[in-house]
Amino acid sequence: MTAPLNQLKILDFSTLLPGPYATMMLADLGADIIRIEAPNRPDLARQLPPHGEDGQSAQHALLNRGKRSLGLNLKEPVAVEIVQKLVVEQGYNIIVEQFRPGVMDRLGVGYAQLKEQCPQLIFCSLTGYGQTGPYKDRAGHDLNYLALSGLLSFYGRKSQSAPPPPLPTQVADIGAGSLHLAIGLLAAVIRRMQSGEGGQLDISMFDGTLAWNALGASKLLVGGENPALEGELLNGGTYYDIYETADGRYLAVGSLEPKFWQGFCRAIERDDLIAPGMDYDIANQQRFKAEIRQAIQGKSLAAWRTIFAALDVCVEPVLTTAEALNDPQTQARNMIVELPNQAGGRQKQIASPIKLSDHAPSYPFSGVPLGWHSDEILGQIGYTKSEIDVLFAQNVVAGQR
Numbered sequence: 001m002t003a004p005l006n007q008l009k010i011l012d013f014s015t016l017l018p019g020p021y022a023t024m025m026l027a028d029l030g031a032d033i034i035r036i037e038a039p040n041r042p043d044l045a046r047q048l049p050p051h052g053e054d055g056q057s058a059q060h061a062l063l064n065r066g067k068r069s070l071g072l073n074l075k076e077p078v079a080v081e082i083v084q085k086l087v088v089e090q091g092y093n094i095i096v097e098q099f100r101p102g103v104m105d106r107l108g109v110g111y112a113q114l115k116e117q118c119p120q121l122i123f124c125s126l127t128g129y130g131q132t133g134p135y136k137d138r139a140g141h142d143l144n145y146l147a148l149s150g151l152l153s154f155y156g157r158k159s160q161s162a163p164p165p166p167l168p169t170q171v172a173d174i175g176a177g178s179l180h181l182a183i184g185l186l187a188a189v190i191r192r193m194q195s196g197e198g199g200q201l202d203i204s205m206f207d208g209t210l211a212w213n214a215l216g217a218s219k220l221l222v223g224g225e226n227p228a229l230e231g232e233l234l235n236g237g238t239y240y241d242i243y244e245t246a247d248g249r250y251l252a253v254g255s256l257e258p259k260f261w262q263g264f265c266r267a268i269e270r271d272d273l274i275a276p277g278m279d280y281d282i283a284n285q286q287r288f289k290a291e292i293r294q295a296i297q298g299k300s301l302a303a304w305r306t307i308f309a310a311l312d313v314c315v316e317p318v319l320t321t322a323e324a325l326n327d328p329q330t331q332a333r334n335m336i337v338e339l340p341n342q343a344g345g346r347q348k349q350i351a352s353p354i355k356l357s358d359h360a361p362s363y364p365f366s367g368v369p370l371g372w373h374s375d376e377i378l379g380q381i382g383y384t385k386s387e388i389d390v391l392f393a394q395n396v397v398a399g400q401r
Contacts, residue, residue, distance in 0.1 A: 001358040003030020008189065009091050011036055011083065012067065014098035015043040017170055018177035018205065019126050020063035023096055025182050027066035028352035028361040034092060034377060035067045036083070037370050038074060039398035046370070054343035056367055062349045064367030065339055070378075071371025071398030078396045080108040085381045087118050093198070094122045094185065100139075101131045111200045121198040122188045126181050130204030140205070145172035149209040150216060154227040154235055176208025231282055238285040239277060242318065243293050249301035250318035251308075253292070263313035268295040339366040371399020 008031040012023045015037075027033045037043055045060040052058055072079045086092040095114070097104050104110040104125075111123040125131060128140035143166050146152050151171075156164035184201045192198055210217070215234070216227040230236040233256075243251050255264040258278060265274045276288055296304070301317055308315045319327065325336060335353070338346040342365075352361040374397050378388045391397040 003362055004356060004359060006030040006032070008032065008094060010034070010094040010096060011086060011092045012096045013104070014096050014126065016045050016098075017063065018173040019096055019098040019181070020045070021174055021178040022126070022181040022185075023067065024063050024065060025178070025352065025354070026185070028363065029354065029356075029359075030362055032092075033067040034086065034373075035064060035069050036072050036074075037069060039071045039370065039395070040073065042370050052341060052343070052347050052366075053345050054341040054347075054366075056341065056369065058347070061339075061341065061347060061367035065349065066362060066364050067367070068373035068377060069368050069371055069399070070374050072374075073396055073398070074107045074109065076394070076396045077108075078391065078394075082378070082381065082397075083109050084114070084117060086377075087114055087121065090381060093118050093120055094124070094189070096124045096126065096181070096185070098126045100127060101125075101136050115198065119198060120192055120196060122185065122192060122201065123198070124181060124185050124188075124201040124203065126177055126203045126205070128204065129206045131202045135206070142166075142170040142172045142205075145176065145206045145209045148206055149213050150227075151209065151213050154216060154229055154232060156229050157236065158229045171212070172205045172209040176212055177203065177205040180208045230286070233280065237282045238280060239289055239292055241289065243296040245299060245301040245304060246297055247300040247302075251296055251301070251304055252316050252318055254314040254316075256314070260313045263311055264315060267307055267311055267313065267315075268292070270295055337363055339363045341366045342368060342372070369400050371397070374399030375401065 005026055008026065010023060010026065010031055010033045012019065012033050012035045014020055014023065020035075020043075023031075023033050023035075043060065045063060046057050048057045048059045050058050052061060072082060074080065074083070087095070095109075105113065111121070114123070115121050127136070128145065129135035129138060146167070149172075155167075181201070181203045184203055188199050188201055216232070219225055219227055219232075227235070228237075234240055238256075239261075240254055240256055243253060245251060253264065255261045261277050262274050265271055265277065270291065273288055273291065276284060279285075299307075304315075305317055324330060330336065335351045336348055337351040338348050341347045347366050349363075349366065351363075354361065375388055378391065378397065379385075383391070388397070392399075392401065
């Protein structure tokens, strides 16, 4: 079956996590992606441990699987010509970039410059704060966007003596950045199919994170109240929470709906909590949560898993990563795949979560060393071997030879 995105040809100038994660999703679905990386400023993700048998960072190899790599020094005019050839002559008319505003323009490969030669160009810019506004030139990371969005202000416990730790995954980078970029890019592609028009996509991780604060913002915009620590339906203000077991493990209790709550209370042998639990007054909820904690602490995690395995009440164990990867659901959903690496071996990675009938995601190879495909790509454009040798000698191009 034809891969759903096999008609998309993308030049990816992004680094680290947000941009590469977005283009990884597109590559899994068949998009032809060339990753362009500066030889003098390689992606810092290449340094992240652990490294596989082929010497590549496991995290970099995941984020850049299925993408060909072209090492290109964009400060050289000839490098700009190579990009132009790829866009205009080879049909790589979608660009993803993650530089601060104005950098691509200064390099000679900005939207306005390339659009003159390729009117149907889709130019996707992913930045921390967008192309406009007082923060547009400011550096930032996931934690900063979460802080400015207001989300961190009601994350944690009322009784905490220190601030809560950073979240264990990059919510702003992936959720607000990568996913919105992928959606926006595909929306631009659909519009181009209908009208022939390209366009410039401006994705801000701050914007996306603020949008993810939808419930908290609605409470303030309509009700006039700021969300508070353990003061909301889903942040520990109700029994929807995490509880410690007798052996120091944890249960996640999400039994919000009446039928789930009733089943949960009967499972922990506290039918007397059914009625008060149906009152979502925050003060009332906090009064009897201590009794729930005491009940959960009466048995080990294994014992609770046995009890709740037979029930449909939205209660699950908090698994370690090792346990999650080996869980029967993970295995049944084929969420672990093995890809060939550059050492001739195989590397395990998390699979694409997007499942489409009559199509299996494509994983031709894991992420490669910088410039692994430089010779191949330049030959595809039309450069001869002797011309390619000159480009390497002049440090315009870099790669594995």
